[in-house]
Amino acid sequence: MSGAHLAIRELSAGYQPGIDVVREVTLDLPPGRVTAVVGPNGAGKSTLLKTVFGFLRPRAGQVTLDGRPIHSLGPHRIKGLGVGYVPQGLNLFPQLTVEENLRMGGWTLRRDGRRLRARLDQVYDLFPALRQHRRRPAHELSGGQARMLATAREVVPEPRLLLVDEPTAGLSPALSGQVYEFLATVRRALGTSLLLVDQQIQEALEIADHVVLMDLGRVRAQGPRAEMHLARVRALIQRCLEGVDG
Amino acid sequence: MWLAVSPGLLAQFTLAGLMMGVLYALMALGITFIYGVMKTINWAMGEFYMIGSFVQYLIVSHLLGPDLWWLALPATAASVFVLGMLVQRLLLRPMFVGGVERRDEYATVITIALLLLLRSLAAVINGPYQHTPGSHLPDVTLGPLSVPGAEVAAAVVGVLVLGLFFLLLHRTWPGLALRAAAQNRIGVQTAGVDLLRLDMVAFGIGVSLAAVAGGLLAPVYLVYPTNGAVATTKGFEIIVIGGLGSIWGALVGGLLLGLAEALGSALIAPAYQNAYGFLLLILLLLIRPIGLFGERARVV
Amino acid sequence: MQVHRLVWAAMALLVVTATACGQNRLQSSSTTQPITVGLITPLSPPGDVASGQLIQRGAELGVEYVNSQLHGVLGGRKLQLAVEDSAGKNDQGVNDYRLLVTEKKAVAVTGFFHSSVNIAVNEVAHQIGVPTISTQGSAADITAKHYPETFRTHVIDPIRVSAWLQWIQERGFKRVAMVAETTDYGVGLVDETQRQARAKGLDIAFDAEMFDHSATDLTPQLLKVKAFDPDLLINIGVGTPMDLIVDQAREVGLYPQVPMLVSYDGPVRPQWWQLHPQDGNGVYFIAYYSPREPLSNAGQWLARRYQERYHEPPVYSSLSAFGDVLVIAEAIQRANSADPRKITAALASGSFSSWTKATVSFPNAPGAYYHTWSPPVLILHYTQPNQDWQHAELIETYSRKT
Numbered sequence: 001m002s003g004a005h006l007a008i009r010e011l012s013a014g015y016q017p018g019i020d021v022v023r024e025v026t027l028d029l030p031p032g033r034v035t036a037v038v039g040p041n042g043a044g045k046s047t048l049l050k051t052v053f054g055f056l057r058p059r060a061g062q063v064t065l066d067g068r069p070i071h072s073l074g075p076h077r078i079k080g081l082g083v084g085y086v087p088q089g090l091n092l093f094p095q096l097t098v099e100e101n102l103r104m105g106g107w108t109l110r111r112d113g114r115r116l117r118a119r120l121d122q123v124y125d126l127f128p129a130l131r132q133h134r135r136r137p138a139h140e141l142s143g144g145q146a147r148m149l150a151t152a153r154e155v156v157p158e159p160r161l162l163l164v165d166e167p168t169a170g171l172s173p174a175l176s177g178q179v180y181e182f183l184a185t186v187r188r189a190l191g192t193s194l195l196l197v198d199q200q201i202q203e204a205l206e207i208a209d210h211v212v213l214m215d216l217g218r219v220r221a222q223g224p225r226a227e228m229h230l231a232r233v234r235a236l237i238q239r240c241l242e243g244v245d246g
Numbered sequence: 247m248w249l250a251v252s253p254g255l256l257a258q259f260t261l262a263g264l265m266m267g268v269l270y271a272l273m274a275l276g277i278t279f280i281y282g283v284m285k286t287i288n289w290a291m292g293e294f295y296m297i298g299s300f301v302q303y304l305i306v307s308h309l310l311g312p313d314l315w316w317l318a319l320p321a322t323a324a325s326v327f328v329l330g331m332l333v334q335r336l337l338l339r340p341m342f343v344g345g346v347e348r349r350d351e352y353a354t355v356i357t358i359a360l361l362l363l364l365r366s367l368a369a370v371i372n373g374p375y376q377h378t379p380g381s382h383l384p385d386v387t388l389g390p391l392s393v394p395g396a397e398v399a400a401a402v403v404g405v406l407v408l409g410l411f412f413l414l415l416h417r418t419w420p421g422l423a424l425r426a427a428a429q430n431r432i433g434v435q436t437a438g439v440d441l442l443r444l445d446m447v448a449f450g451i452g453v454s455l456a457a458v459a460g461g462l463l464a465p466v467y468l469v470y471p472t473n474g475a476v477a478t479t480k481g482f483e484i485i486v487i488g489g490l491g492s493i494w495g496a497l498v499g500g501l502l503l504g505l506a507e508a509l510g511s512a513l514i515a516p517a518y519q520n521a522y523g524f525l526l527l528i529l530l531l532l533i534r535p536i537g538l539f540g541e542r543a544r545v546v
Numbered sequence: 547m548q549v550h551r552l553v554w555a556a557m558a559l560l561v562v563t564a565t566a567c568g569q570n571r572l573q574s575s576s577t578t579q580p581i582t583v584g585l586i587t588p589l590s591p592p593g594d595v596a597s598g599q600l601i602q603r604g605a606e607l608g609v610e611y612v613n614s615q616l617h618g619v620l621g622g623r624k625l626q627l628a629v630e631d632s633a634g635k636n637d638q639g640v641n642d643y644r645l646l647v648t649e650k651k652a653v654a655v656t657g658f659f660h661s662s663v664n665i666a667v668n669e670v671a672h673q674i675g676v677p678t679i680s681t682q683g684s685a686a687d688i689t690a691k692h693y694p695e696t697f698r699t700h701v702i703d704p705i706r707v708s709a710w711l712q713w714i715q716e717r718g719f720k721r722v723a724m725v726a727e728t729t730d731y732g733v734g735l736v737d738e739t740q741r742q743a744r745a746k747g748l749d750i751a752f753d754a755e756m757f758d759h760s761a762t763d764l765t766p767q768l769l770k771v772k773a774f775d776p777d778l779l780i781n782i783g784v785g786t787p788m789d790l791i792v793d794q795a796r797e798v799g800l801y802p803q804v805p806m807l808v809s810y811d812g813p814v815r816p817q818w819w820q821l822h823p824q825d826g827n828g829v830y831f832i833a834y835y836s837p838r839e840p841l842s843n844a845g846q847w848l849a850r851r852y853q854e855r856y857h858e859p860p861v862y863s864s865l866s867a868f869g870d871v872l873v874i875a876e877a878i879q880r881a882n883s884a885d886p887r888k889i890t891a892a893l894a895s896g897s898f899s900s901w902t903k904a905t906v907s908f909p910n911a912p913g914a915y916y917h918t919w920s921p922p923v924l925i926l927h928y929t930q931p932n933q934d935w936q937h938a939e940l941i942e943t944y945s946r947k948t
Contacts, residue, residue, distance in 0.1 A: 055435075079438030091436060093429040096422075104426050107437040110419045154436070255769070266763065366590050374596035376786050378821050385797065392797050467762040468786055468821070472591050476760050508766070516766030517728070517756040 003032035003193030004160035011061035023217035034194040036208035044217040084159035094139035105153030215240035259512040265401035267504025272459040274484035274496040280452035282428035286353035292478030293364035298457025306379035326457035327450040334449035368471035381465040400462035489540025580626040584652030593634025604864030608871025639663035656870040661685030686914035703738040709923040709944035726782035845901035869900035
């Protein structure tokens with residue numbers, strides 16, 4: 001399984017007519033690569049992911065997946081093309097069991113029972129702790145287990161592109177580390193392209209191949225990780241906060 | 247005021263109350279189910295009960311005859327299911343596709359307007375008539391009480407329908423998606439579910455449950471344009487008793503309401519039958535305001 | 547100067563002529579314009595919609611009769627009906643009355659079914675002066691306040707009760723159960739029955755079980771009645787409750803072992819036998835006309851038209867409403883005016899024909915009998931299944947002897 005190529009061209013989007021939260025963003029995510037989007041609060045990072053996944057209709061610009069335009073599709077259609085979305089916070093079904101949560105993750109595979117069963121087994125192999133708790137309702141899981149489940153769920157249908165929004169928000173350093181381990185596991189196992197948004201710059205940079213800095217809806221800087229190293233990124237963010245153009 | 251009731255008669259009242267409670271549960275289930283998935287209250291639920299009773303009456307009296315009432319019932323449920331989906335698509339979907347800021351008010355206004363429209367339309371079309379599909383089912387004797395066969399059949403089929411509903415929810419893919427949507431509407435979308443279509447299905451299922459109750463009770467409580475009003479009242483009493491959004495709450499609440507009304511009528515005075523349910527409701531609100539099975543929002 | 551005067555004179559003549567012509571046109575249009583009769587009746591819940599619809603049917607046919615058979619009123623002016631829905635609510639009824647009287651220029655208003663609505667409207671009628679005729683309101687206060695503008699053509703409780711108490715005495719019933727809805731109608735009949743029985747010193751035991759009009763399960767009440775062991779059950783439900791009592795009384799083993807009297811003419815309708823193919827036989831019920839108590843020519847016309855249009859005989863609600871429109875038309879003729887005050891005076895002083903052969907008048911009588919006319923009350927009895935009501939056994943006719 002290889003990752004998808006995501007191309008975003010001059011994308012503008014917002015929640016209210018006339019007010020763009022994402023402004024003329026252009027970026028490329030090569031297949032199988034990890035792109036980290038960093039920047040201050042209110043930069044439009046999460047909105048970018050929502051727009052790519054179809055929760056928001058863009059006002060202008062284009063999003064293509066392996067060359068196919070997807071910017072006018074709804075979330076369920078985009079999901080069907082192999083895109084997963086891990087939103088901010090936990091995106092679980094609290095009263096469903098672990099297994100039921102994973103099965104919901106495999107919704108797009110529901111007509112292929114055999115394949116779904118195989119995928120569930122593979123996911124359990126990747127995350128053995130979930131197998132142990134498969135019959136427990138999700139709300140009974142610990143914080144770390146819940147994060148694991150949230151990630152695992154998105155992985156069931158073998159996504160070719162995973163959009164991950166602030167996976168470590170509000171978490172302790174230990175848990176944050178665990179979450180990034182899950183993401184690394186997924187990337188190794190599936191070769192999935194990853195578009196990752198995080199305020200925890202250090203961890204995001206460690207996993208990223210390419211880094212994009214956004215501020216006030218626009219891309220201020222981007223480049224390979226070697227260029228966009230931690231110190232430089234921090235300095236750029238500081239300039240953004242001081243209101244100096246990047 | 248106190249009716250001297252023998253233990254035998256009391257037992258019969260209890261049984262009658264439980265039987266009625268099953269039908270009440272069906273009415274309430276539709277309301278709570280729709281709320282669970284769509285987070286909106288359908289105030290017009292009673293009118294779908296009324297439509298179900300009319301459809302059942304028309305199919306039985308013009309096509310199948312009273313002996314095949316059980317064949318008419320799935321047709322009644324299916325036709326109101328389709329109607330429900332249409333109503334959701336045309337009137338309620340705008341809430342979810344943007345442009346509607348105050349969703350709760352919108353849903354309230356739309357469904358109350360629908361209630362008035364359906365009720366008035368039925369009155370105009372039907373005229374000043376009441377109908378019955380009739381029933382050839384023999385009466386069932388329960389102690390000193392003779393219960394119409396149609397009423398017993400309604401309770402039995404009601405239990406079957408509840409069972410089918412639980413099977414749907416817990417053993418099928420659509421059921422899993424519906425349960426999931428009731429817990430996390432963003433989550434089902436990220437799972438790849440077409441939520442707009444799921445809402446249509448949920449609404450259709452909800453109103454068809456009320457229609458089944460109407461169809462089952464058509465030979466017992468007659469068919470006329472305003473017969474849904476009681477269903478609406480009872481339905482909402484039950485979801486407050488049982489907890490809004492809780493399916494178990496609808497079932498237990500329905501049974502409790504049926505019992506409260508039957509036992510209150512038997513032991514105190516039948517004239518205040520409707521009041522006993524409200525007394526139960528007030529009592530529960532004092533002890534447990536979220537309802538027996540209600541839950542404050544639970545997030546992981 | 548001469549020319550100027552001529553021009554002014556010509557202009558003045560033109561103005562006067564135009565004004566005169568305009569006046570004439572106005573006068574002639576007001577003498578050919580239809581006269582509006584207002585109808586306030588329940589056409590949506592929580593009002594009794596079925597009754598309102600039946601009343602509307604009768605009133606519409608009344609207007610049709612006046613226009614087609616009597617050729618209108620006041621030298622050919624047509625009557626027209628303006629219908630407003632009270633929904634059984636007092637404030638809505640009052641608004642309807644104001645609308646009818648001020649905007650639609652109704653000269654009289656009728657159609658009332660719910661007593662409470664009628665009473666509320668009559669307070670306003672007393673101020674404004676457009677008369678009201680109660681089609682089916684039974685509460686005493688509708689006319690007991692002796693407002694000159696208020697009239698009634700309905701069997702009020704004392705008359706209905708007097709009729710059935712007479713029958714009860716004749717038949718020797720000693721234990722009478724009443725199952726009644728908690729409306730003005732139901733409560734009024736229960737209270738009046740017990741009051742009259744006491745006043746007449748009758749040795750009869752009563753049991754009254756009440757129920758909400760919206761209730762569907764009346765078994766608890768009927769079981770209580772069964773425990774009372776009556777020899778007569780009076781069914782004081784209207785519409786669906788009346789039918790439910792018949793069904794459920796049989797279910798609890800009360801009926802037909804105990805004879806049942808239905809308090810109004812619901813069983814006249816063909817749907818009676820559709821709803822009660824077996825249980826409908828043997829029931830006693832109140833009616834207001836029969837082949838032995840024939841209809842007037844107008845009533846016969848109504849019966850024919852009603853049957854053609856609605857495929858069933860007219861029931862009381864329709865009869866009464868038809869009669870009210872007829873009475874209003876006759877009052878307009880008698881007053882030779884469409885002035886509501888003159889119509890009121892004509893109603894109070896005249897005698898009128900209606901759907902029944904009995905003459906309608908509105909006497910200055912004491913209490914609730916003030917300005918009230920009541921048709922005769924018959925008790926009929928179905929003696930075989932699927933019986934045409936006109937062939938039902940006529941037990942007796944009771945007319946109030948003034």
